[in-house]
Amino acid sequence: MSHIVSSPTVSVVIPAYRAAWSIGRAIDSLLTQTRLPDEIVVVDDGSPDDLPGALKPYGDRVISVRQPNGGASSARNLGIERARGDLIAFLDADDYWEPTKLERQLDIFRCHPEVGLVASQYFVEVPGRARFERQADRDRFLSRPLVLTGRKAFEFATIILTSTILVRRSVIGDHRFITGLEPAEDRDLWVRLVTSGPVYLLPDHLVTRVVVPGSLSNSHPDRDYANMLRVVHRHRGLLGRRGLRHWEARLFSKWAAVHLGDGRPRAALAPAWAHLLCRPLSLAGWWVLFKSATLSTLSIIQRITIGLRTKLGVKPRLETRDRVQSVRKPL
Template sequence: MDKISVVIPVYNRADWIGKTLDRIFSQKHDIYEVVICDDGSTDALTEALQPYSAKVKLITITNSGPAIARKTAIEHATGDWIALCDSDDFWLDNHLAYFLKAVNLFPEMNFYFSDFHASDAPERSKLEGAPLGWLAALDSEETSSTDYLKCNKKLYAALLKFQPCFQSACLFRRTLYEQVGGIDPAVSRWPSEDFHLTLRLAAIGRAVICTIPTVIINKHEQNFSADILGNFEGRIDILEKIIRDSSVEADLIRQTQAEVEMSNLELFRLYYWHNHYQGMLERFRRTPKKYLMTKDYLRLLKRIVTQAFSK
């Protein structure tokens, strides 16, 4: 049977890590190993991990950002499957059970993620908020269970429009990770850094989505995911890097470029509503003029006038 390595990057999560580990160790299926990379924490993380010292492999590095910490943990793991989990998220008891069922149903699968609930919006799951027809467009028509969807080759394009693949709900084969070149340390401190790996896995992976929520993603002031504008800007940076590096095939590069153009327009409008003058100007410059409407020019003019009279 394939071995599962759980990898956890952690920075100053002494108050969270025990709760996260308790939920991992409560799974009803064996885990080969849990590898934690401490990204130079300055809190009481060492003390918080003491009760788990016999159960986890701990690596400590100089503070380098979440992507490098995650990359380091993966490189110290030895399992066939890599199961990601952030240090402040919670697996439900059924998380690995649903994954292992998918392995049996879809033996060719090498990329898997499940639905989840976010702590700040527990009334519906992430996939329940998907755009109309999003899941149906991905169906390969080979799915043999209502709990899963075997994806066709449109997953990359679908993730450009809606992103339900979060790290703590994701597993992939080590061989796929190596095939895409692993985590790029250059993005380690970028907002939305995890999207860089997710897209490259989706571009060539044989993916299955579990439509049952098996994870709780915790949103709080201390994690990157709470910064809406910063994550949006980081997402654009990630897409532009994929284009520069030619990380995916040519047709996907073209789709990525189109998404960058539309995202710049959307971020321009977001900066307008948040009264962020410099951010609005930058995104206006980067948005192709064919996408701009009369109201966008009027919004820009309004902010310019407001800015001039405020000096």
């Protein structure tokens, strides 16, 4: 990795889609930094709302670039091409930074010039709830330069949040986000960058990730988890056989749980069974499969019952989904 000797310039890339409501807070968090960024690049990803109007008060303090809607990966890639800084940071339009974020990260680059990427801990904010610290088993990664390989490199890439990252342009090089891997496209890029040289994870909570209500519904779980599996398989050489099985089992388990939680037991059957193929001795896995099969069978029986009642002119007292929900307990 090449070292930056003089004071580095910092570009911040913000992909924005339907973000007129939140972009002001994101930009304000940049303009109140104790060390201001040198460049703010907002990529309007074909947003149908009045994003230009929301950006207008910032004038030439923000560089706005517009493209046809192509998704966050495409927008970030365009932002990287447009950015001119020695260091590139990313900020999702829903999220915001703490005032000392850039200052703390630049301190790390000065003290450890061999480091190519610095991330931090972060808060999570959900409407109607108090902001809380994101909890994860990260202590072994904190507060020191790390050279990571194998499963540890992949795990590190899964726990860092895109909005926390500050990375050298020389490290990014020709690497880009791969479109079509959403929502795991950032994980894929971080795996590639983490394995290219030393990285650093600050213990400070310097970013707030805002979880908007629409994102809680997980409306495309099959696409999302299939793409996560694609990323796992793209890095199977890094993970090895045991690591590959571990991540497959983990994702299949979560996939089944999402379908069960949303009242779709039949859809949960395939990932539940796939989880058991990875971990045939998993008691939790067998319980999820049993629960999926039981609720699925009950759902089918109740649909048949409702159909017969309808033909006989008897009004059903309870819709199938409501009946299934009434017997479903949280995982």
